[in-house]
Every structure is written in structure tokens, then in C-alpha cells.
Amino acid sequence: MSIIELGALGEFLGSIGVIATLIYLAIQIRQSSAATRAQAVQSTSDAMIQISLAQTSDEPWADLFGRAGTDYYALSAHERNRVGWFWFALMRGEETLFHLYVDGNAPATTWEAHEGAIRQNAKSVGFRQWWRENPYPFTRPFSMFVDDLLEQAEQEGEPYKWFGSDRLDNSE
Numbered sequence: 001m002s003i004i005e006l007g008a009l010g011e012f013l014g015s016i017g018v019i020a021t022l023i024y025l026a027i028q029i030r031q032s033s034a035a036t037r038a039q040a041v042q043s044t045s046d047a048m049i050q051i052s053l054a055q056t057s058d059e060p061w062a063d064l065f066g067r068a069g070t071d072y073y074a075l076s077a078h079e080r081n082r083v084g085w086f087w088f089a090l091m092r093g094e095e096t097l098f099h100l101y102v103d104g105n106a107p108a109t110t111w112e113a114h115e116g117a118i119r120q121n122a123k124s125v126g127f128r129q130w131w132r133e134n135p136y137p138f139t140r141p142f143s144m145f146v147d148d149l150l151e152q153a154e155q156e157g158e159p160y161k162w163f164g165s166d167r168l169d170n171s172e
Helices: 003-056 059-070 077-102 108-122 125-133 140-156
Strands: none
Touching: 059 077, 059 125, 077 108, 077 125, 077 140, 108 125, 108 140, 125 140
16 A cells, blocks of 8 residues: 555545544534523422422411412512512522423423413412512513413403412301
8 A cells, every 4th residue: 555545545444534523523512402491490489499498487477478469569568578588589590491391491291281370370370470570680581471461360360379379168
């Protein structure tokens, strides 16, 4: 074999190595992207769990939250502030998941569950009162999405039901 033939063979083998490296890198990037998307969804879910635990961990807070859902304006300024920041944190998490979903980085099944939770909150008169005063800290696409859900909830007229509230005896 001549030196020219050996050089051509070397170039050929080198190009195969480059192609193999590019394929390997593409696979690694895809796996890394999937892991990053999963982590983003998990982080949002963890934050939502912490928010929910705050509501359930103390009875006065749960009572306040229940009253807020009925009529936000009936609360004192201090109570509205507490509930308002709670709803802000809750909706910020929902907004994050909304954008992850829209950008193709959250599974449809995960988003559908969260959309259902937002839809349920939209049935709450107090939540609607709060939202109408506070849509500004959220992105326009998310605000428009929630506004549509609020409008649907008002047209349907079905009242908000707390988890298990249909099984509670309130005659105590």
C-alpha cells in the first residue's frame, strides 16, 4: 500500500470516528434534555406539595382558606394578604408548569391534572375575586388561559367543592 492510499484510509477511518462521536453526543444530549425536563416537572410538583402542606398543617389556616374561597373581600386586610400570597405562590407554580407544557417539556397527563386543579379553583368566588385584582405578576399567555377558565367557571355556575366537602357534616 502506498503512502497516498494509507492517507486516504486514515481520512476515511477518521471520518467514521467523527460520525460515531456525533451520534454518541446526540444521544447524550437527548438523554440530558429528558432528565432536565423531568427535573423541572419534579421541582414544580415538589413546590406545589409544599404549598398544599402549608394549607393542611394548621387548622386556622385551613379555616381561613375556606372562608377566602367563599368571599375574598369578607376577609380582613391581613387575611387577604396571607391568602393572596398563598394563591400567588400556587399560581406561580401552575404558571411554571403551564410554560413547561407549552414548550413541550412537561407530559400532557401531568399538565391535564394541574389544569383540572386550576379549573376547580376557578369555581371559587374568592379565587376569582383575588385573580381579577392580581393577574399582573403572571405572563400574558398564562393570564389569558386562567381568564378563559374563570369565564367558563362563571358560565357553568357549578360551585367550588373542597376535596371531600361533599362528605363533610357541617352541622356541628
